[in-house]
Amino acid sequence: MKAIDLRTEYLINPVGIDIANPRVFWTCEGGMKQTAYRIVSEKWDTGKVETDTMHAQYPLTLTSGERVNYKIKLWDESGAEGEWSEPAFFEMGLLREAHWKAKWITGDYTVNKHKRYPADCFRKTFACGGKVARARLYMTACGLYSAELNGKRVSMPLAPGVTNYRKRVQYQTYDVTALLEEKNTLTVELADGWYRGSVGAWGIRNQYGTETKLLAQLKIIYEDGREETVVTDETWQWSNDGPIRFADNKDGEIFDARMTPSYSGHAKVAFHPVVPTASNNVPIAEKETFAGTLSTAPSGKKLLDFGQNIAGYISFRVNAEAGQKIVLHFGEMLKDGELYQKNIQLSFKNRTTPLQKIEYVCKNGENEYKTNFAIFGFQYAEIETDVKITASDVKAIAVCSDLEETGTFRSSNELLNRFVAATRWSAKNNSADLPTDCPTRERHGWLGDAQIFVNTASYLFNYLPFARKYENDVCDAQHKNGCFTQIAPTGGVDFYMRPMDGSAGWSDAGVLIPYRLYRQYGDKAVLTDHYDQMRRYAEYKIATLGKWYPTAVPTGINIRYVRWISNFGQSYGEWAEPADVNAFGASDFVSPHPEETTAYIVYLMDVMAEIADILDRPDDKARYLAYAGKVRRGYRKLVETKRFSLDTDRQAKFVRPLYFRLLDAQQAAYAKKRLLKALDNYGWRLGTGFLSTPLILYVLAEIDIGYAYRLLENEEVPGWLSMPKAGANTVWEAWEGPNNAQGGIGSLNHYSKGAVVEWLFKEMCGIQVDGENHFIIAPKPGGHFTFAAAEYKSVYGTVKSAWEKKDGKVTFTVSVPANCTADIMLPDGTNKILQSGEYVLNNNYSV
Numbered sequence: 001m002k003a004i005d006l007r008t009e010y011l012i013n014p015v016g017i018d019i020a021n022p023r024v025f026w027t028c029e030g031g032m033k034q035t036a037y038r039i040v041s042e043k044w045d046t047g048k049v050e051t052d053t054m055h056a057q058y059p060l061t062l063t064s065g066e067r068v069n070y071k072i073k074l075w076d077e078s079g080a081e082g083e084w085s086e087p088a089f090f091e092m093g094l095l096r097e098a099h100w101k102a103k104w105i106t107g108d109y110t111v112n113k114h115k116r117y118p119a120d121c122f123r124k125t126f127a128c129g130g131k132v133a134r135a136r137l138y139m140t141a142c143g144l145y146s147a148e149l150n151g152k153r154v155s156m157p158l159a160p161g162v163t164n165y166r167k168r169v170q171y172q173t174y175d176v177t178a179l180l181e182e183k184n185t186l187t188v189e190l191a192d193g194w195y196r197g198s199v200g201a202w203g204i205r206n207q208y209g210t211e212t213k214l215l216a217q218l219k220i221i222y223e224d225g226r227e228e229t230v231v232t233d234e235t236w237q238w239s240n241d242g243p244i245r246f247a248d249n250k251d252g253e254i255f256d257a258r259m260t261p262s263y264s265g266h267a268k269v270a271f272h273p274v275v276p277t278a279s280n281n282v283p284i285a286e287k288e289t290f291a292g293t294l295s296t297a298p299s300g301k302k303l304l305d306f307g308q309n310i311a312g313y314i315s316f317r318v319n320a321e322a323g324q325k326i327v328l329h330f331g332e333m334l335k336d337g338e339l340y341q342k343n344i345q346l347s348f349k350n351r352t353t354p355l356q357k358i359e360y361v362c363k364n365g366e367n368e369y370k371t372n373f374a375i376f377g378f379q380y381a382e383i384e385t386d387v388k389i390t391a392s393d394v395k396a397i398a399v400c401s402d403l404e405e406t407g408t409f410r411s412s413n414e415l416l417n418r419f420v421a422a423t424r425w426s427a428k429n430n431s432a433d434l435p436t437d438c439p440t441r442e443r444h445g446w447l448g449d450a451q452i453f454v455n456t457a458s459y460l461f462n463y464l465p466f467a468r469k470y471e472n473d474v475c476d477a478q479h480k481n482g483c484f485t486q487i488a489p490t491g492g493v494d495f496y497m498r499p500m501d502g503s504a505g506w507s508d509a510g511v512l513i514p515y516r517l518y519r520q521y522g523d524k525a526v527l528t529d530h531y532d533q534m535r536r537y538a539e540y541k542i543a544t545l546g547k548w549y550p551t552a553v554p555t556g557i558n559i560r561y562v563r564w565i566s567n568f569g570q571s572y573g574e575w576a577e578p579a580d581v582n583a584f585g586a587s588d589f590v591s592p593h594p595e596e597t598t599a600y601i602v603y604l605m606d607v608m609a610e611i612a613d614i615l616d617r618p619d620d621k622a623r624y625l626a627y628a629g630k631v632r633r634g635y636r637k638l639v640e641t642k643r644f645s646l647d648t649d650r651q652a653k654f655v656r657p658l659y660f661r662l663l664d665a666q667q668a669a670y671a672k673k674r675l676l677k678a679l680d681n682y683g684w685r686l687g688t689g690f691l692s693t694p695l696i697l698y699v700l701a702e703i704d705i706g707y708a709y710r711l712l713e714n715e716e717v718p719g720w721l722s723m724p725k726a727g728a729n730t731v732w733e734a735w736e737g738p739n740n741a742q743g744g745i746g747s748l749n750h751y752s753k754g755a756v757v758e759w760l761f762k763e764m765c766g767i768q769v770d771g772e773n774h775f776i777i778a779p780k781p782g783g784h785f786t787f788a789a790a791e792y793k794s795v796y797g798t799v800k801s802a803w804e805k806k807d808g809k810v811t812f813t814v815s816v817p818a819n820c821t822a823d824i825m826l827p828d829g830t831n832k833i834l835q836s837g838e839y840v841l842n843n844n845y846s847v
Contacts, residue, residue, distance in 0.1 A: 255360045451508065646674055
């Protein structure tokens with residue numbers, strides 16, 4: 001038996017982490033069961049540890065820059081000693097404030113917050129005094145930075161990512177050993193980014209500050225043991241007369257290739273009160289590249305279709321004369337054969353945002369360009385130029401956090417396969433260091449989107465490091481009274497939206513994201529690290545019970561139950577139900593929603609009680625269970641009133657209480673029947689909104705699996721399959737996509753409706769993580785599907801489940817990873833425990 005897929009804190013050979021005692025993880029190859037392991041590094045030898053656990057925590061105190069090289073040996077079920085794993089390592093970043101020797105620097109100019117400025121250009125030349133053994137560049141910024149060492153790009157795209165810079169600034173660590181020469185030049189460009197540039201739907205600026213600044217520290221260790229440090233300070237050269245004349249992460253760039261920085265001035269020393277920390281996350285990276293198809297629009301403008309809606313930027317190489325211009329606009333759709341941007345833009349007075357525009361002024365001869373400080377959401381690019389340009393001259397480059405893909409799904413329904421692919425694309429397109437709603441108009445870290453999608457994301461990707469970083473953002477934004485916000489980080493949030501902080505289903509993400517990560521990864525640290533913040537939020541929600549402002553208590557409810565119902569504050573409610581289901585549509589967010597709010601408080605209390613139990617906090621568990629019981633009774637009384645009656649055609653009004661188990665037996669029986677009637681009345685189309693769409697198939701499957709498949713297979717609007725049927729290659733915000741008539745939900749790259757994909761893995765193919773080294777595999781065939789197959793590379797190994805209908809029977813194929821077991825539960829009642837291995841099960845289940 002051999003240890004494979006070695007990781008540290010879910011990352012492969014990370015450089016520059018700052019977790020004090022990081023954990024190493026592995027999975028097993030060969031053999032049935034791990035009975036022991038041994039981990040050996042320079043300072044650490046566990047000896048033979050008898051356990052089947054596939055992780056261990058480094059126990060020693062680590063220092064800044066320390067690298068730990070390790071390997072693992074396993075023993076199998078027979079006691080046989082395996083071979084050593086391939087070597088792995090992790091390396092620490094800068095762990096103490098005192099270890100930062102660099103100074104913050106900024107450009108030598110006086111900032112006017114109403115003006116936009118060219119990118120700052122910094123330069124430092126230095127010599128190496130011997131043969132270099134190791135060199136690390138630690139770098140961050142308030143703004144976005146792009147670094148080159150001796151003409152070679154060093155930094156990741158959109159570095160250092162996005163945080164609330166007033167509370168958290170994350171730095172990157174780069175191994176630059178191979179780039180150093182005897183004489184060296186380090187250059188850095190600095191742009192506004194999220195810090196000073198456009199953020200939010202309206203492109204609000206200066207949300208975190210008006211002075212962009214840079215911090216960099218290069219540590220060089222020579223072969224003879226000497227150390228040298230190059231740091232940002234007032235000796236760095238500076239100018240802002242380089243080619244990037246304008247840079248905004250949403251609006252785009254103006255690039256004048258005729259200009260080169262003079263570095264004629266010097267940097268000013270600046271100050272920022274936040275000590276940088278590592279993100280402990282995957283970097284942002286360039287991913288897929290697309291060639292375009294060139295055509296001519298009716299207006300005569302050139303259009304490039306890259307064939308896939310992405311988040312990213314472009315590169316091109318052309319020959320031109322000095323002064324010729326190339327102007328590109330980017331968008332998700334065409335209208336009447338022309339590029340159309342209005343679905344992603346907002347206009348106010350003389351300003352429209354986002355522009356998604358590149359303006360390039362050519363130099364004489366060959367011109368080569370790649371966007372540096374912006375990403376766009378686009379499938380199409382409109383080109384205005386007199387430069388001779390062909391389709392092969394331009395490439396589109398997808399840019400997102402470097403999430404490892406861990407889940408695959410395929411079935412006999414090609415529309416469903418395409419919907420899963422679209423979901424994967426929309427997830428990647430909204431993951432540039434932050435889970436956003438769309439890569440165009442708002443680009444906000446909406447908590448609601450993140451919490452409904454985290455289960456799907458955890459099947460599709462190695463998601464925990466990315467989600468862990470986002471949970472830090474969520475906790476950084478928490479109000480003093482315990483209320484989580486609706487968006488994190490909060491830069492760019494419109495003033496009129498702030499009253500929706502605390503909104504049911506949105507702000508609950510501060511609890512639900514770590515809880516769901518724990519359920520998928522079995523990692524208690526995601527709970528313990530944030531338990532205090534989760535507890536503060538739970539107490540905040542408890543304090544809202546019994547408040548009925550500004551609406552009156554509904555007629556017919558006993559006053560004794562009013563104190564266990566919450567009608568406090570503005571909230572989004574179900575949000576974005578189809579217009580013919582809820583006439584208020586996307587505008588239904590200006591009032592309290594006692595049904596949704598009270599339901600989510602019960603769910604929150606249930607979840608908090610479970611978390612308290614996991615963390616051995618019996619007093620908290622008892623408190624939250626008591627509140628769950630009381631608020632559940634309040635909810636039952638609420639839905640007995642005429643105003644909140646279960647006699648409605650709004651599907652969400654049944655899905656939520658049935659999924660959260662809020663109703664008594666009589667109410668639940670009625671709700672199930674009434675849900676089916678509502679679906680009949682709506683032609684078995686999807687009538688739920690934002691919060692309940694991911695839940696409805698679970699509820700229907702519990703009634704009868706046939707109902708779940710009937711809704712899943714619906715191809716009409718509203719329905720999941722209606723999108724790929726209409727040609728979508730990403731998930732749309734509105735069911736109607738380009739034909740949407742509801743204002744404010746026009747994005748064509750919005751992953752939330754793709755949250756149903758978790759059901760395909762968990763129920764359709766039946767793959768569920770059920771504790772350490774154990775799975776439940778309970779596939780549920782149905783509908784007109786002839787086969788379905790899913791594969792999931794979990795933290796415990798790769799598990800597979802597939803089924804195929806043939807000749808009236810169903811064959812199930814299952815693969816359980818080494819050192820794991822699985823409870824297999826088949827529709828014919830078969831229930832057995834499987835050890836590691838591959839199985840083909842032919843049973844008595846007929847179709």
